[in-house]
Amino acid sequence: MSYSLAELCICAASRAFEGDGEVLATGIGVIPRLAASLAMKTCNTDLMMTDSEAWMLSEPNPLGQRPEGFQQANESWMGFSRIFDNVWSGKRHAMLGPTQVDRFGQSNTSALGGSYQAPKVMMLGARGFPGNSISHPNSFFVPAHSTRVFVEGECDFVSSIGYNPDRLPRGHALSDIDIRLIVTNLCVMDFGGPDYQARLVSLHPGISAGQVQENTGFPLHVAGDVPATAAPTQAQLDAIAALDPHNQRAAQIKDNPPGDPAAGDGS
Amino acid sequence: MDKQMTATDVVGQLENGMTLGIGGWGPRRKPMALVREILRSDLKDLTLVAYGGADVGMLCAAGKVKKLVFAFVSLDFIPLEPFFRQARQAGSIEVSELDEGMMLLGLRAAAWGLPFIPTGVGLGTDIVKVNADLKLVDSPYDDKEWVAVPALKLDASLIHVDRADARGVCQIAGPDHYMDDMFARAADKTYVSCDELVDSAFFNDPAQARQVHWERAATAGVVHLPGGAHPSSCNPLYGFDVAHFKEYAGFARDAAGFAGYLDKYLGASESDYQTAVGGLDAIRQLPLPVY
Numbered sequence: 001m002s003y004s005l006a007e008l009c010i011c012a013a014s015r016a017f018e019g020d021g022e023v024l025a026t027g028i029g030v031i032p033r034l035a036a037s038l039a040m041k042t043c044n045t046d047l048m049m050t051d052s053e054a055w056m057l058s059e060p061n062p063l064g065q066r067p068e069g070f071q072q073a074n075e076s077w078m079g080f081s082r083i084f085d086n087v088w089s090g091k092r093h094a095m096l097g098p099t100q101v102d103r104f105g106q107s108n109t110s111a112l113g114g115s116y117q118a119p120k121v122m123m124l125g126a127r128g129f130p131g132n133s134i135s136h137p138n139s140f141f142v143p144a145h146s147t148r149v150f151v152e153g154e155c156d157f158v159s160s161i162g163y164n165p166d167r168l169p170r171g172h173a174l175s176d177i178d179i180r181l182i183v184t185n186l187c188v189m190d191f192g193g194p195d196y197q198a199r200l201v202s203l204h205p206g207i208s209a210g211q212v213q214e215n216t217g218f219p220l221h222v223a224g225d226v227p228a229t230a231a232p233t234q235a236q237l238d239a240i241a242a243l244d245p246h247n248q249r250a251a252q253i254k255d256n257p258p259g260d261p262a263a264g265d266g267s
Numbered sequence: 268m269d270k271q272m273t274a275t276d277v278v279g280q281l282e283n284g285m286t287l288g289i290g291g292w293g294p295r296r297k298p299m300a301l302v303r304e305i306l307r308s309d310l311k312d313l314t315l316v317a318y319g320g321a322d323v324g325m326l327c328a329a330g331k332v333k334k335l336v337f338a339f340v341s342l343d344f345i346p347l348e349p350f351f352r353q354a355r356q357a358g359s360i361e362v363s364e365l366d367e368g369m370m371l372l373g374l375r376a377a378a379w380g381l382p383f384i385p386t387g388v389g390l391g392t393d394i395v396k397v398n399a400d401l402k403l404v405d406s407p408y409d410d411k412e413w414v415a416v417p418a419l420k421l422d423a424s425l426i427h428v429d430r431a432d433a434r435g436v437c438q439i440a441g442p443d444h445y446m447d448d449m450f451a452r453a454a455d456k457t458y459v460s461c462d463e464l465v466d467s468a469f470f471n472d473p474a475q476a477r478q479v480h481w482e483r484a485a486t487a488g489v490v491h492l493p494g495g496a497h498p499s500s501c502n503p504l505y506g507f508d509v510a511h512f513k514e515y516a517g518f519a520r521d522a523a524g525f526a527g528y529l530d531k532y533l534g535a536s537e538s539d540y541q542t543a544v545g546g547l548d549a550i551r552q553l554p555l556p557v558y
């Protein structure tokens with residue numbers, strides 16, 4: 001069976017939500033949103049999800065323009081002010097795509113280079129990352145794994161808290177923080193190494209541990225033989241196709257490569 | 268009490284150096300006609316507090332902003348607001364960058380007359396480093412430290428709503444009122460523009476009254492400005508103007524810059540502006556976005 005790298009990443013990322021129970025799953029961006037939606041359809045049917053606007057859904061919405069007469073499965077109002085009540089309760093897991101991630105799992109969505117008063121590149125701002133990171137589990141998706149994203153030092157601006165002992169607020173513990181999973185176009189990682197060191201969890205087909213390390217600005221914990229990222233099942237691929245009828249996933253990773261280079265591109 | 272006024276009256280009530288809250292969220296339900304009236308005025312040195320979109324971009328580009336309190340500035344489908352970026356990268360504005368929820372807490376503290384509200388939000392991040400006035404405090408009940416979000420007191424707030432009556436009863440019929448209730452409560456004076464002006468009896472229907480998110484005592488002035496959120500959305504009346512925002516963003520890449528945008532669209536009045544963008548009927552035809 002052939003499948004794209006995007007589909008492999010969606011399936012791998014969906015597993016981040018597997019043991020979460022009844023929490024709000026928020027995926028920002030096409031692949032994180034499809035991962036959260038796939039999890040809700042398969043490995044964790046207790047998940048909650050919004051329409052990215054103001055309603056909680058009992059069925060995830062498909063991406064993009066919906067067919068005439070489509071009615072989304074609302075189950076409650078969920079405006080932005082109420083999102084924060086949920087965030088601060090901890091019953092949420094967000095998956096997002098920051099511009100930088102460092103060895104502590106700290107991330108940056110705000111600004112690159114220059115000075116803080118006049119950054120070289122201004123991005124979105126901190127958005128809700130600070131509050132998310134101190135309140136509930138967070139995962140990251142990175143479509144182009146490189147040392148520009150996984151930086152050698154600390155992030156240029158730390159938008160979200162990670163496992164950095166020097167920044168730990170008094171009375172709080174590193175174990176209060178939950179950076180769950182990082183899925184990239186090369187591999188899956190977590191912070192399960194010694195002292196919350198970033199750890200290689202699985203390698204996508206055709207990728208070596210050396211290749212991942214070369215594209216990461218900090219040392220990764222690699223324990224023994226790293227398994228291959230599990231290939232999508234037909235049931236998962238069918239669910240993804242139904243959730244993404246306009247194939248937006250094909251535009252998310254450069255050149256939309258096959259998931260298993262040895263098996264073809266899935267088209 | 269009749270609180271009706273004109274956009275010019277509203278701007279006449281504002282003073283240089285004031286702290287202004289602007290309701291809405293990114294490209295959604297922004298009081299853009301009131302923002303345009305500020306662009307036509309001599310008002311300057313403003314401190315803005317907003318979940319920012321083109322309101323923030325335009326006021327920055329026009330040199331009206333001394334300081335910006337923000338968590339993001341975005342047009343959604345154009346993630347990075349082009350003129351906000353230019354202002355930040357040129358270092359031309361002071362900023363206080365907060366978390367989205369932290370901004371809500373600051374508005375709540377102001378609305379409730381509290382000096383601060385404690386939270387875990389911001390701990391361990393650069394938010395507590397770049398905001399020199401953001402203090403960490405000890406809890407009287409545990410041994411942890413927390414962030415004390417100071418009250419974000421506003422001299423005035425500008426908000427756009429679907430409907431209002433002359434007494435300042437305001438209805439937001441769209442799916443989300445965002446943080447507009449807190450912007451209304453955190454300000455000394457809240458000025459509201461409305462797409463439709465209705466009789467007070469309109470709110471006798473409980474279904475209509477249920478969509479009123481603050482009491483009229485929190486509204487100081489009402490301006491009837493149909494289409495006044497354009498080019499942002501006023502769901503369910505109209506969506507945001509994708510083509511207009513693309514052209515606006517184009518001006519940021521062009522030599523003409525923001526002056527070129529103003530020359531083409533601003534005009535001497537809202538009526539001039541609406542003529543330049545194709546009229547109110549065209550605004551009301553703009554499709555709602557699909558997320």
